[in-house]
Each structure stands twice: as C-alpha cells, then as structure tokens.
Amino acid sequence: MITTLPPLNEADIHGMDDALAEFLKQTDATTALIIDKGGFMITHQGDARHFDLTTIAALASGAYMANETIASLVHEAKFNSVYQQGESCSMFVNCIDEYCLLVIIFASKLSVGAVKYFAAPAAEAIAEQLRSAQDREPDSGFDLSALNVADTESLFRKRA
Amino acid sequence: MAILNAATKEVQLKIVYYGPALCGKTTNLVEVHKRVQTAPGNKGRLVSLATNSDRTLFFDFLPIEAKTVKGFKTKFQLYTVPGQVIYNATRQLVLRGVDGIVFVADSQYSKMAENVESFQNLEENLRAVNLNLADLPYVLQYNKRDLEGAAPVEYLEFLLNSRDVQVPSFPATAHDCTGVFETLNAISRSLLSKFITQHSPQVAA
Numbered sequence: 001m002i003t004t005l006p007p008l009n010e011a012d013i014h015g016m017d018d019a020l021a022e023f024l025k026q027t028d029a030t031t032a033l034i035i036d037k038g039g040f041m042i043t044h045q046g047d048a049r050h051f052d053l054t055t056i057a058a059l060a061s062g063a064y065m066a067n068e069t070i071a072s073l074v075h076e077a078k079f080n081s082v083y084q085q086g087e088s089c090s091m092f093v094n095c096i097d098e099y100c101l102l103v104i105i106f107a108s109k110l111s112v113g114a115v116k117y118f119a120a121p122a123a124e125a126i127a128e129q130l131r132s133a134q135d136r137e138p139d140s141g142f143d144l145s146a147l148n149v150a151d152t153e154s155l156f157r158k159r160a
Numbered sequence: 161m162a163i164l165n166a167a168t169k170e171v172q173l174k175i176v177y178y179g180p181a182l183c184g185k186t187t188n189l190v191e192v193h194k195r196v197q198t199a200p201g202n203k204g205r206l207v208s209l210a211t212n213s214d215r216t217l218f219f220d221f222l223p224i225e226a227k228t229v230k231g232f233k234t235k236f237q238l239y240t241v242p243g244q245v246i247y248n249a250t251r252q253l254v255l256r257g258v259d260g261i262v263f264v265a266d267s268q269y270s271k272m273a274e275n276v277e278s279f280q281n282l283e284e285n286l287r288a289v290n291l292n293l294a295d296l297p298y299v300l301q302y303n304k305r306d307l308e309g310a311a312p313v314e315y316l317e318f319l320l321n322s323r324d325v326q327v328p329s330f331p332a333t334a335h336d337c338t339g340v341f342e343t344l345n346a347i348s349r350s351l352l353s354k355f356i357t358q359h360s361p362q363v364a365a
Contacts, residue, residue, distance in 0.1 A: 005163060007164040007166060007359070008163070008164065008165050008166060008167065009166045009167065010166060010167040012167070013165065013167035013168070014167070036161060036163060036257060037256060037257060038161050038174055038257020038258070039174065039221075039237060039239075039257065040163050040172045040174070040237065042163065042165065043165075043167075052204070052205065054204050054223045055205060055221065055223070058207070058223070058237065058239075059207070059221075062209075062218060062219065062253065062254075065253045065256060066218075066250075066253060069253065154345055155226040155227065155234070155344075155348045155349065155352075156192070156196055156197075156224070156226060156341055156344050156345055156348065157196070157197040158195045158197065158337065158340075158341045159195045159196070159197050
C-alpha cells in the first residue's frame with residue numbers, strides 16, 4: 001500500500017504521460033490530468049490552453065472528496081468515480097489509488113461509456129507507475145540539500 | 161502532502177488557513193492575491209466557494225508560485241476552511257494532504273473561547289485525517305489588532321502558544337495587509353526548510 005505519494009522522477013512522469021496519451025487516443029477526450037487528492041496537479045496531456053488546470057485540479061479533488069464522504073453516509077466504502085455532465089463539455093473523475101485521481105475532460109457528444117471503459121486500464125497503468133516509484137529506494141536521486149532556506153528570506157514580496 | 165516532481169523541477173506545497181468564523185482567513189488570501197509581487201503567470205485566480213452572504217462554504221483557493229530557488233520552482237496552494245461550526249466535515253476535507261497551517265486567531269476578547277475551541281478542533285480534525293499538529297509546521301496570526309477590544313498579544317500567546325515548542329506568531333490587521341506577508345513568508349520558509357531536510361542525505365553524527 002502506498003503510504004504517501006513518492007518523489008517522482010522523469011521516467012515516472014513519462015510513464016504516466018504515455019498512459020494519458022494512449023487514453024486520449026482511444027477516447028478522443030480533450031484533456032486528461034493526474035491529480036493528488038490534496039488538490040495538486042501531477043501531470044496532464046491534451047488541451048491545456050483553454051482550461052485553468054490548476055484550479056480544476058483543486059476543485060475536482062474537493063468535489064471527489066466530498067463525494068467520498070457522501071458515500072460513507074450511505075454506507076458505501078467509496079464511490080470509485082464521479083461523472084459531471086454538461087451540454088458541450090463533461091468531466092469524469094476516476095480513482096487511481098489511495099492518493100491520486102484521474103480527471104478527464106471530454107466533449108459531451110462522446111460516449112461516456114467509452115470514457116469509463118478506457119479510464120479503468122489507464123488508471124491501473126498509472127497506479128502501477130506510482131507503485132514502482134514507491135518501491136524505489138526512498139528519495140533515491142533526490143538531494144535538495146543544495147537549496148538554501150536562507151535564500152528564501154522573502155519568498156513573497158508585497159507590492160509597494 | 162508535498163509533491164516533488166523532478167521532471168519539471170517543481171515542489172508543490174499546501175498551506176491551510178484555519179481559525180474561527182469571521183477571524184479573517186479569507187481576507188488574508190484576498191490581500192495576498194491583491195498585493196503580491198509576482199512574475200506574469202505565477203499567480204492563479206482566487207477561487208471562493210462561498211454562500212450568498214459571502215461566508216466561506218467549502219474553501220477559498222489561491223495557487224501562487226514563489227521565486228525559483230536554485231532551479232526549483234516552489235508552488236504553494238493556499239486554502240482556507242469554513243470557520244462556521246456546522247461545516248466540520250468540510251474542514252476535514254480541506255485538511256487532507258496539508259503541509260503547513262496558519263492558525264488565524266481573532267484578537268477580540270469576546271472571541272477567545274472561539275479561538276481556543278477552533279484550535280482544539282484543528283487538532284481533532286488533523287487526527288481524523290491521520291496527521292498530528294506536532295509534526296506539521298504551523299504559525300499563529302493574531303488578527304484584528306486594530307480593534308479597540310483587542311486582547312494583549314501576551315494573553316493570546318498564553319492561550320494559544322504555551323506548548324513545549326513555541327511557534328512563530330504575528331500580530332496582523334489583515335484588511336490593510338499588515339502582518340499578512342510576514343505570516344505567509346514565515347510558514348513558507350518553515351515548510352520549505354522541513355521539506356529540504358526530508359530530501360537531503362542524512363549525515364551520521
């Protein structure tokens with residue numbers, strides 16, 4: 001079981017991007033994102049120019065987590081996915097693992113059945129990539145000691 | 161839960177502003193959004209999921225990128241929780257994956273009980289999401305210092321900051337931005353320091 005999201009290297013991100021790209025090819029969906037349940041976007045494929053993906057990630061995770069709480073109130077362990085249907089654009093969110101979600105934005109004219117069908121193996125491929133990242137030696141290849149906190153005296157400055 | 165993405169050389173960290181109803185959590189984010197100096201594109205939109213009367217219903221959200229430190233982009237996501245007592249389930253949701261906390265206290269004498277209750281609620285809700293306040297970087301902000309009924313800072317320190325380990329605290333008047341950036345910089349530094357330590361080779365004593 002993954003206890004926390006591991007540091008991700010280029011191979012991890014490429015592996016996940018490949019799974020997303022394959023999914024987009026299979027479904028013709030517009031954009032696919034991998035986000036963590038805390039609201040961060042991890043990576044994405046597809047159209048990023050027409051959407052504020054950072055905000056979508058935060059709101060989608062909030063909506064999914066709210067649904068997870070609703071599930072517990074109706075005595076379900078969890079709702080594995082959430083579908084939001086619009087007139088021209090829809091969104092489907094599928095659980096990847098304990099910590100991550102797959103978010104898909106697609107034209108409403110597309111078959112949601114196909115999106116759901118192909119989302120399952122895509123989520124599994126991404127989960128596998130995350131498991132292999134987790135299985136690496138903790139923090140292997142990551143050394144942030146060169147970052148000096150003294151340099152961060154004023155990370156944020158106020159406009160005069 | 162911080163995310164380290166070596167492919168894009170990004171560190172992402174989540175800060176939650178917590179505190180009793182109407183203490184100024186949303187005002188902090190509004191002031192940061194209004195006044196922060198950033199390069200174009202480094203500041204996202206401020207999203208507020210609020211009721212008709214402008215009270216926070218779910219959360220406020222502000223993504224913001226700090227200056228690049230040694231080639232790493234540091235991205236912070238600032239959230240508030242709804243302060244009203246009835247929205248406790250929502251507060252737990254927002255705390256999921258949190259990396260650092262700003263506890264905003266209302267300095268008015270009449271709000272002391274609410275401050276203490278909210279702080280206890282924070283500890284309970286962290287436990288509910290398998291976190292412990294003692295393990296998280298957090299800072300205190302004593303807001304509304306401009307009001308006549310403001311209690312002395314020493315009294316707030318006694319009530320909220322008299323644990324074994326004292327944390328940084330900042331007097332503030334959020335609506336005119338006093339203390340807002342000092343608070344944000346302190347929690348950001350503290351978070352980053354902890355994150356860097358976690359991802360640095362351990363040197364044997």
